[in-house]
């Protein structure tokens with residue numbers, strides 16, 4: 001089936017008892033067993049291990065990513081943590097892209113290291129650096145592209161080639177483009193992580209995550225980490241996300257078209273010094289972004305003349321845009337990464353990764369683009 005059909009129908013069948021077209025919210029901690037000998041015969045026992053509503057979402061995201069199976073989590077971070085718990089032990093080494101979601105950086109820096117895992121943050125867009133970073137005890141390479149917040153593009157197929165040769169896992173965070181625009185398994189990745197909080201839900205309604213794999217054995221390992229650590233998604237979140245995903249393709253198309261228009265407009269604005277959007281021919285990773293994904297996404301960053309103070313004034317002056325810390329939803333959001341999403345990343349690391357103090361990040365939503373541009377224009381006129 002095509003993506004638009006799958007995003008509506010995959011994983012979901014009318015309720016066999018009532019015919020309800022939407023998967024019911026199975027709000028139950030436990031599932032009654034027919035007999036001791038038939039334990040788990042219907043697939044469920046205690047909700048930390050699984051739930052029919054959550055399962056429907058897992059089947060849907062596995063289908064959309066083209067993976068073998070998926071597990072769903074209470075947050076995107078819980079998804080990343082489950083992968084790390086499942087695959088790592090003390091003495092192992094991991095390579096993590098130097099520009100990643102701030103929480104991923106923080107977990108690796110403060111917890112993996114605490115448990116005796118060696119961590120290297122490496123520029124994943126530099127293939128020689130990735131190759132050179134692999135050691136005999138390396139277990140996985142973790143990438144994110146476009147990366148949060150600079151949108152740096154990593155060549156997923158080339159990194160996968162390096163990891164395959166070295167016999168280590170390539171884990172990638174596909175939150176920014178979703179399977180509608182980017183298909184990591186087709187580019188050789190082993191594990192795909194999502195914060196479903198963002199585009200998959202798309203409505204600023206839920207916090208959730210998912211891990212998709214193309215190997216059933218790996219799925220079992222990760223599901224075991226999830227049940228052991230209690231990282232599971234709730235049935236209510238799964239239900240809301242199931243509804244959100246139905247319009248993923250249309251939201252991604254509209255939001256990325258809006259982002260392209262806004263980025264182009266910003267590039268021509270006299271008070272804007274630099275604009276970053278993978279869809280702009282001026283963007284360093286533009287050609288690679290075109291080659292490995294079907295769309296450029298809806299995240300944009302820019303820097304205004306007048307530095308940090310002017311940037312803050314701009315963010316305090318918008319009316320239609322919301323000054324907030326989420327991304328991916330239909331509502332347009334403006335963020336200051338240095339004080340908000342990436343505050344956990346130390347200043348030296350931020351400077352190295354290109355996350356400057358004056359960086360303004362936009363999550364472009366689905367409003368009329370003229371209204372979004374008019375609001376940015378009035379805010380820019382105030383600095």
Ligand SMILES: *Cc1c(COP(=O)(O)O)cnc(C)c1O
Nearest residue numbers: 075076077101148175195197208
């Ligand atoms: C938000 C985000 C996460 C973390 O997800 P939560 O649902 O907030 O825990 C991970 N990766 C990326 C790229 C994100 O944007």
